[in-house]
Amino acid sequence: MMETKESEQRKKQAAFWLEYSQQLSTAIRYGEALAAAERAVQLDETCTEAWYARGTCQAMLAQYELALAEFEHALALDISYVPAWDGKAWVLGILGDKAGAMKAIDKALELDPEYFEAVMNPRINDGGLQHPHGTL
Structure with a gap:
């Protein structure tokens, strides 16, 4: 107790x-x-x-490598945690792994088709550093 x-x-x-x-x-x-x-x-x-x-x-x-490890750890705890899939896509995009980023976005959308950050993710296209949340 x-x-x-x-x-x-x-x-x-x-x-x-x-x-x-x-x-x-x-x-x-x-x-x-x-x-x-x-x-x-x-x-x-x-x-x-x-x-x-x-x-x-x-x-x-x-x-970025540390960030990717943190997102991977979050996913190890909860494979269906969509923000971690989005974060993984964000960092993979920055690191130049567009295919990996798109796979992560696809997984986020598979889990939650309405997930705005994944649907409207400009970071994959332009390689920008801005995270769409602006906050955590």
């Missing part, structure tokens, strides 16, 4: 750090956002969204 309460508390703390990471990212403070996302992962290693947030921050800091 005590372990469950402790686990619940850690998940709540992780959610706080994840939200804080998102706020920092919105403020274009990616280094600090990454640190907050890393804290969320330390508190809850099973939090798919925290791994995704780490990947997004890494990508915004031009650490």
